[in-house]
Amino acid sequence: MEKQKLVLIGNGMAGIRTIEEILKLLPDQFDITVFGKEPYPNYNRIQLSKVLQGDTELKDITLNEWDWYEDNGIRLYPGETVTKIDKDNQVVYTDKGKETAYDKLIIATGSNPFMLPLPGVDKEGVTAFRDIEDCEKMIEYSEKYKRAAVIGGGLLGLEAARGLLNLGMEVDVIHIADYLMERQLDRAAGKLLQQELEKQGMNFLLEKQTAEITGKKRATGLKFKDGGKIPADLVVMAVGIKPNVAMAQESGIEVNRGIVVNDHMETNVPNIYAVGECAEHDQMVYGLVAPLYEQGQALAKHICGMNHQGYKGSVLSTQLKVSGVDVFSTGLINETENTKSIKVFDEWRNTYKKVLVEDDKLTGAVLFGDTSEGSKLLSLIKKGADVEEYLESESSADDGADVVASMSDDELICGCNGVSKGAIVDAIKSDGLTSVEEIKGATNASRSCGTCKSLVSDLLTHTLGDEYAGNEKETICACTDLSRDEVIAEIKEKGLTHTKEVMNVLEWKTEEGCSKCKPALNYYLGMVYPKEHEDERESRFVNERLHANIQKDGTYSVVPRMYGGVTNAEDLRTIADVAEKYDVGMIKLTGGQRIDLLGVKKEDLPDVWKDLGMPSGSAYAKSVRTVKTCVGAEFCRFGTQDSTGMGIQLEKKFEGLNTPHKVKMGVSACPRNCAEGGIKDVGVVGLDGVWEIHVGGNGGTELRQAELLAKVKTQAEVLEYTAAFLQYYRENASYLERTSHYVERVGIEHVQDVVNNDEMRKELSERMDEALSVYKEPWNDVIESETTLKDLYEKVNAN
Amino acid sequence: MEQTVRKVYVGNYSDLPERIGKTVVLEDKEIAVFKLTSGKLHAIENRCPHKGGVLSEGMVSGEHVFCPLHDWKINMTDGLVQAPDEGCVQTFDVVQEGEEVYVKVPENEA
Ligand code: SRM
Ligand SMILES: Cc1cc2nc3c(=O)[nH]c(=O)nc-3n(C[C@H](O)[C@H](O)[C@H](O)COP(=O)(O)OP(=O)(O)OC[C@H]3O[C@@H](n4cnc5c(N)ncnc54)[C@H](O)[C@@H]3O)c2cc1C
Ligand code: SF4
Numbered sequence: 001m002e003k004q005k006l007v008l009i010g011n012g013m014a015g016i017r018t019i020e021e022i023l024k025l026l027p028d029q030f031d032i033t034v035f036g037k038e039p040y041p042n043y044n045r046i047q048l049s050k051v052l053q054g055d056t057e058l059k060d061i062t063l064n065e066w067d068w069y070e071d072n073g074i075r076l077y078p079g080e081t082v083t084k085i086d087k088d089n090q091v092v093y094t095d096k097g098k099e100t101a102y103d104k105l106i107i108a109t110g111s112n113p114f115m116l117p118l119p120g121v122d123k124e125g126v127t128a129f130r131d132i133e134d135c136e137k138m139i140e141y142s143e144k145y146k147r148a149a150v151i152g153g154g155l156l157g158l159e160a161a162r163g164l165l166n167l168g169m170e171v172d173v174i175h176i177a178d179y180l181m182e183r184q185l186d187r188a189a190g191k192l193l194q195q196e197l198e199k200q201g202m203n204f205l206l207e208k209q210t211a212e213i214t215g216k217k218r219a220t221g222l223k224f225k226d227g228g229k230i231p232a233d234l235v236v237m238a239v240g241i242k243p244n245v246a247m248a249q250e251s252g253i254e255v256n257r258g259i260v261v262n263d264h265m266e267t268n269v270p271n272i273y274a275v276g277e278c279a280e281h282d283q284m285v286y287g288l289v290a291p292l293y294e295q296g297q298a299l300a301k302h303i304c305g306m307n308h309q310g311y312k313g314s315v316l317s318t319q320l321k322v323s324g325v326d327v328f329s330t331g332l333i334n335e336t337e338n339t340k341s342i343k344v345f346d347e348w349r350n351t352y353k354k355v356l357v358e359d360d361k362l363t364g365a366v367l368f369g370d371t372s373e374g375s376k377l378l379s380l381i382k383k384g385a386d387v388e389e390y391l392e393s394e395s396s397a398d399d400g401a402d403v404v405a406s407m408s409d410d411e412l413i414c415g416c417n418g419v420s421k422g423a424i425v426d427a428i429k430s431d432g433l434t435s436v437e438e439i440k441g442a443t444n445a446s447r448s449c450g451t452c453k454s455l456v457s458d459l460l461t462h463t464l465g466d467e468y469a470g471n472e473k474e475t476i477c478a479c480t481d482l483s484r485d486e487v488i489a490e491i492k493e494k495g496l497t498h499t500k501e502v503m504n505v506l507e508w509k510t511e512e513g514c515s516k517c518k519p520a521l522n523y524y525l526g527m528v529y530p531k532e533h534e535d536e537r538e539s540r541f542v543n544e545r546l547h548a549n550i551q552k553d554g555t556y557s558v559v560p561r562m563y564g565g566v567t568n569a570e571d572l573r574t575i576a577d578v579a580e581k582y583d584v585g586m587i588k589l590t591g592g593q594r595i596d597l598l599g600v601k602k603e604d605l606p607d608v609w610k611d612l613g614m615p616s617g618s619a620y621a622k623s624v625r626t627v628k629t630c631v632g633a634e635f636c637r638f639g640t641q642d643s644t645g646m647g648i649q650l651e652k653k654f655e656g657l658n659t660p661h662k663v664k665m666g667v668s669a670c671p672r673n674c675a676e677g678g679i680k681d682v683g684v685v686g687l688d689g690v691w692e693i694h695v696g697g698n699g700g701t702e703l704r705q706a707e708l709l710a711k712v713k714t715q716a717e718v719l720e721y722t723a724a725f726l727q728y729y730r731e732n733a734s735y736l737e738r739t740s741h742y743v744e745r746v747g748i749e750h751v752q753d754v755v756n757n758d759e760m761r762k763e764l765s766e767r768m769d770e771a772l773s774v775y776k777e778p779w780n781d782v783i784e785s786e787t788t789l790k791d792l793y794e795k796v797n798a799n
Numbered sequence: 800m801e802q803t804v805r806k807v808y809v810g811n812y813s814d815l816p817e818r819i820g821k822t823v824v825l826e827d828k829e830i831a832v833f834k835l836t837s838g839k840l841h842a843i844e845n846r847c848p849h850k851g852g853v854l855s856e857g858m859v860s861g862e863h864v865f866c867p868l869h870d871w872k873i874n875m876t877d878g879l880v881q882a883p884d885e886g887c888v889q890t891f892d893v894v895q896e897g898e899e900v901y902v903k904v905p906e907n908e909a
């Protein structure tokens with residue numbers, strides 16, 4: 001039997017998702033051809049703002065690699081536009097002169113950005129924000145010019161504005177309404193959002209209508225209806241989109257606002273379907289992926305001849321992806337005569353919640369600041385839940401699991417990637433998954449915007465039950481059946497003071513423990529009793545006992561402290577002299593902005609330190625390692641804060657602190673983040689008048705991006721919040737657990753709750769000060785102690 | 800061929816730190832001497848059979864020492880590497896004369 005010819009116009013998110021669904025249902029039924037105007041494989045348009053920031057490449061947001069098309073036998077014509085459909089002969093024509101016959105045709109041409117018909121709109125430097133090309137144009141402009149104006153204070157406009165800020169531009173956002181995102185938010189949330197974004201450096205011109213884009217060949221400014229004007233080298237138009245339907249219309253397919261389709265996504269012409277932003281279903285045209293994916297699923301089932309009720313329209317939800325601002329809305333957003341609302345405004349934590357109720361049913365919600373209830377509300381509103389159900393769920397602790405329990409198997413959990421509850425449950429069961437991360441990897445759920453993370457986690461609890469909730473107890477090591485928490489509780493309760501005492505009293509199975517529990521217990525004792533505990537050198541790994549890093553041949557490396565990575569001529573000269581005198585094997589610049597002298601003999605270590613006359617860089621220790629800094633405001637043209645000064649202060653404050661695992665920090669003076677704060681345990685980013693503190697990043701074995709902990713104004717606050725975070729980590733993480741694993745385990749929200757609580761932060765800071773008060777510079781300590789020198793560094797020479 | 804044994808002086812018993820290795824450097828090799836919590840003394844070749852790690856810097860637990868490079872666990876009494884790893888190191892007798900501690904090193908004489 002000859003395969004049916006299936007042609008897709010539009011190599012975008014909705015069209016390709018439909019093809020994926022078809023391939024899942026009937027892998028070999030169709031001979032598939034795809035035409036795409038853009039010269040790329042299908043990419044994640046949602047993530048364009050990341051590309052705009054200049055730190056993400058096309059390949060990072062590609063959804064279907066070139067190979068995918070090939071592996072599935074799909075003929076792809078990238079960079080080729082379909083210009084005409086001959087519906088009577090069932091043939092499409094392209095701009096490159098190709099004719100292709102079809103048995104079934106899917107139109108998924110998406111939308112075009114709406115460009116206001118202003119005088120000057122065709123000048124250079126005026127762009128939309130829709131595709132890769134637009135991003136490239138903006139990046140190019142940001143390298144040459146300073147001032148950008150974004151017309152439109154909606155979702156898209158704000159994302160563009162944030163991206164341009166990150167690119168170092170000054171950004172004015174012009175908006176016609178009197179508050180931002182008026183189609184997704186109510187006034188209260190819109191105003192809160194504005195305050196937050198102003199703190200990030202955006203400037204807003206509200207209730208302004210642009211009359212003209214000024215300039216000769218190139219845009220140089222905007223003129224408003226009220227006579228005002230502003231300078232602008234780059235003008236981004238983000239006022240809306242309109243379905244891309246011209247070609248369909250010219251080919252004789254019924255078009256209203258979009259291409260009109262029924263519940264099976266059929267147009268009025270036999271064998272022609274439309275899906276995505278170009279389609280109009282039940283008088284609705286959608287501009288978010290979740291509904292488009294639902295449409296795609298319905299269409300796939302229909303084309304494959306599966307029995308299916310069809311597409312019934314979608315309840316939308318919105319989540320803003322601008323850094324550090326959590327905004328969510330779904331369903332109705334504004335009160336009417338018939339609605340009642342539940343409102344909570346927490347001025348203290350700056351969170352706002354509004355839930356709308358009509359005839360006892362939930363009809364909409366707006367959340368600002370804390371969006372953790374988002375997925376739950378969306379789910380309840382979708383199924384038309386009673387307000388009582390919501391209120392009950394709010395008061396019961398395991399509410400999340402209840403919500404997922406009541407969902408049907410084909411209900412979507414992850415809207416962006418169209419992953420249903422059933423698919424996740426199957427994956428958990430068949431692949432033995434136990435974490436949200438694993439589910440993300442296996443099913444794509446929570447991979448795009450992240451709204452559904454909490455639902456995925458609830459589903460995990462629901463599916464695995466106690467297994468997941470009660471997780472197998474992790475003991476410290478094979479020498480004991482006790483967990484870290486149990487051991488620490490016993491240490492505190494029984495006042496245990498020495499590792500051997502802990503082992504005896506808690507009935508260790510081995511005589512003197514092992515290389516895992518000894519250093520762990522030594523750390524815990526020091527953490528619980530910072531002043532009283534006497535550090536046990538024999539419970540320390542060699543590096544920490546000798547204060548140098550052992551090499552494969554038994555020599556050591558020496559890294560002197562170099563606060564913030566800043567040095568001077570005199571120190572460099574000293575280092576050079578020492579290197580020569582002791583004939584070090586290699587002098588190397590490290591990844592942490594320090595200088596490493598490698599290949600020093602153990603017996604030479606004390607003399608090397610004495611000659612250097614510098615403090616230890618702790619490069620060998622489970623301790624604060626390095627604080628990398630960028631050039632900062634003092635020299636860099638983009639710098640907004642004194643990052644080097646900040647970094648030096650941080651390093652001076654926390655140097656020598658014992659931590660469960662090593663702690664690395666970075667301080668940068670603008671979002672370009674040259675000190676790589678995004679992959680540091682603590683990454684500080686200075687913005688105009690604000691410091692962002694990110695935590696839990698890691699650039700090592702398991703790459704992890706740091707998450708925003710807090711935004712503060714002063715250097716003193718950076719020190720204080722960092723102190724609180726590190727102390728909380730010290731007190732609660734397991735030995736050898738990096739902050740990345742710790743934060744991943746307990747969740748950033750939890751850490752935020754603790755550190756942002758004034759009372760707790762104060763107490764943590766005080767305990768941190770206590771821990772820091774006992775620090776003695778170790779190299780000097782060794783040099784001054786006869787017995788240490790003799791016990792640890794002297795060898796017996798019997799030649 | 801006759802084997803003679805040389806006595807190498809390590810130090811005074813009370814000067815040796817507990818649970819910390821002492822390195823004794825000979826012409827052709829090094830020996831690691833340990834004083835255990837029990838007060839017993841042990842001497843083994845200062846070279847891990849895995850990749851030559853210096854055992855004198857290892858962490859001491861009971862009769863065992865953990866190699867500082869890759870954590871192999873070695874019994875100091877018989878020199879055997881503990882499972883799952885395999886191998887052994889040479890052990891040496893330690894003698895104490897009054898306060899003075901010596902290791903007995905066999906030497907091959909021509
Ligand atoms: C010296 C240095 C390489 C260099 O020449 O640049 C280095 C050298 C070592 N690293 Fe590293 N790391 C060095 C930067 C890094 C970085 C980059 C950075 O710090 O900016 C990373 C990834 C960032 C991170 O940690 O998040 C890094 C991730 C690791 C890891 C993996 C940690 C993790 O959590 O996944 C280990 C293993 C460990 O700690 O258990 C490690 C362990 C080691 C050790 C200590 C291995 C060991 O235990 O003996 C290496 C010592 C070599 C030697 O013989 O002295 N090194 N290491 C760098 C010193 C930085 C500094 O200035 O203090
Ligand atoms: C910056 C940005 C951020 C966004 N953020 C979010 C978000 O957070 N959440 C969310 O849900 N949605 C978001 N969206 C919207 C989302 O990306 C779209 O809803 C989705 O991509 C629409 O899919 P589509 O397949 O209908 O259209 P598209 O993805 O636009 O695909 C249509 C494709 O068809 C091609 N084409 C058009 N005409 C022809 C022709 N005649 N011949 C051949 N090819 C043709 C186009 O070039 C295009 O590649 C965002 C959009 C942008 C621009
Ligand atoms: S990456 Fe780090 S741990 Fe690995 S060899 Fe290099 S220095 Fe050693």
Ligand code: FES
Binds near residue numbers: 866867
């Ligand atoms: S060298 Fe001793 S364990 Fe590898």
